[in-house]
Amino acid sequence: MPFKFDVYDRSVYREPAPIDRDNPFQAMMERFDIAAEILELNPGFYEYLYRPARVHITSIPVVMDSGQIKVFEGYRVIHNDVLGPSKGGIRYAPDVNLNEVKALAAWMTWKCAVVDVPFGGAKGGVVCDPSDMSPGELERLTRRYTANMIDVFGPDRDIPAPDMNTNEQIMAWILDTYSMHARRTENAVVTGKPIGLGGSQGRVEATGRGVMTVSLAAMEQENIAPANTTVAVQGFGNVGSIAAQLLQEQGCTVVAVSDVTGGYYNASGLDIAEMREFVKANGGTLDGYAKADKISNEELLTCNCDILVPAAKEDQIDADIAENIKAKIIVEGANGPTMPEADDILNENGVIVIPDILANAGGVTVSYFEWVQDRQGYFWTREDVEERLEQMMTTAFNRVYETSQEHGVSLRIAAYVMAVGKVSEALRLRGIYA
Numbered sequence: 001m002p003f004k005f006d007v008y009d010r011s012v013y014r015e016p017a018p019i020d021r022d023n024p025f026q027a028m029m030e031r032f033d034i035a036a037e038i039l040e041l042n043p044g045f046y047e048y049l050y051r052p053a054r055v056h057i058t059s060i061p062v063v064m065d066s067g068q069i070k071v072f073e074g075y076r077v078i079h080n081d082v083l084g085p086s087k088g089g090i091r092y093a094p095d096v097n098l099n100e101v102k103a104l105a106a107w108m109t110w111k112c113a114v115v116d117v118p119f120g121g122a123k124g125g126v127v128c129d130p131s132d133m134s135p136g137e138l139e140r141l142t143r144r145y146t147a148n149m150i151d152v153f154g155p156d157r158d159i160p161a162p163d164m165n166t167n168e169q170i171m172a173w174i175l176d177t178y179s180m181h182a183r184r185t186e187n188a189v190v191t192g193k194p195i196g197l198g199g200s201q202g203r204v205e206a207t208g209r210g211v212m213t214v215s216l217a218a219m220e221q222e223n224i225a226p227a228n229t230t231v232a233v234q235g236f237g238n239v240g241s242i243a244a245q246l247l248q249e250q251g252c253t254v255v256a257v258s259d260v261t262g263g264y265y266n267a268s269g270l271d272i273a274e275m276r277e278f279v280k281a282n283g284g285t286l287d288g289y290a291k292a293d294k295i296s297n298e299e300l301l302t303c304n305c306d307i308l309v310p311a312a313k314e315d316q317i318d319a320d321i322a323e324n325i326k327a328k329i330i331v332e333g334a335n336g337p338t339m340p341e342a343d344d345i346l347n348e349n350g351v352i353v354i355p356d357i358l359a360n361a362g363g364v365t366v367s368y369f370e371w372v373q374d375r376q377g378y379f380w381t382r383e384d385v386e387e388r389l390e391q392m393m394t395t396a397f398n399r400v401y402e403t404s405q406e407h408g409v410s411l412r413i414a415a416y417v418m419a420v421g422k423v424s425e426a427l428r429l430r431g432i433y434a
Helices: 022-040 043-050 099-116 137-146 168-182 205-219 236-249 272-281 297-301 319-322 339-348 364-376 382-407 411-430
Strands: 054-063 070-078 086-093 121-128 158-162 230-234 252-261 262-265 293-295 308-309 327-331 352-354
Touching: 022 043, 022 099, 022 339, 022 411, 043 099, 043 364, 043 411, 054 137, 054 411, 070 086, 070 099, 070 205, 086 168, 099 121, 099 293, 099 364, 099 411, 121 158, 121 205, 137 168, 158 168, 158 364, 205 236, 205 308, 205 327, 205 352, 205 382, 230 236, 236 252, 236 272, 236 352, 252 272, 252 297, 262 297, 262 327, 308 319, 319 339, 339 352, 364 382, 382 411
Parallel strands: 086 121, 086 158, 230 252, 230 308, 308 327, 327 352
Antiparallel strands: 054 070, 070 121, 252 262, 262 293
């Protein structure tokens, strides 16, 4: 029976779930619902795109250094693979949960679609505390998780990458474990690898560089000169510290940054390169940095600045903080840092929010470049990677901006309209296999 693509009846959509602000999947769905209404999305397509395609839960037994066996829980959620192999990072953290992984997998679907990367969305996670584990324990955990997912991962099926508390070494262990089972070296099974194993130039800086690129594009739209722009960055990990340094190199004055030890503020501007060196020499934190005033996380988010980059974790900007934000532009370096109720307040106050599925898509874009290079066996220069990344991110920003103008909606909703529209059109063209 053919689809009735002209049917639109909001009543057949899912019943709204009770408000649960601790559930990031619901936050994602609130934005998805608005885009679905604007697109008048076919109800059957709504059901298809709302649900993850596959959810994998696995027990991971690990022999600890003490000789004890400890069993960890691991997840891999494939949200969608209509546009191509699914793609998404793996995070190791004690508070990882399935709702979070499902939300992150869905965000990856929309993120890839927004920047026109031919991947679907996935995410993985293991409930563990890496800070309490030795390198040997982490290696055994990673290899067993990979072995358990051997029929899930694959260069044409599902491609992992680094995320919170995982890095290129962990990706190297995944590559090696998968390759041992496949009986051949399969570089393209994972991205974010060391350069010597087929990693891409510019991958480490990619997400931060993407944040910088869309920030400059927004400044241009708003006729704001970088030399007259002040910036505050929440989070001083890979994304936040690199975004801060790159924005400073473009002429912006970075007045505040933060990490797990709190915020650091200097109205005259911080020396980001020096702070990054301090972190390296100080056990990975800014604790004790003396050339700035110590401030709280809330004070950082609401300080006097033109651009705010939340690059830490989900749900950092709630309604109360949104009321007091002074920044003209928010660039979401983290996934889901702004809660849905805060969006309305920010919109009313005229704050431009460049959403996560656009702002932090530099990482998956260069992951795509890495996958392409591995498949070709031919590698690009750093200049090539950075030029292609800037072109794709700028094009994506301009398309989202145009969509927001066309529909009279925020950049976030415009990004969802673009992404959901692209994936649903691919689904329409492919049809439903019966």
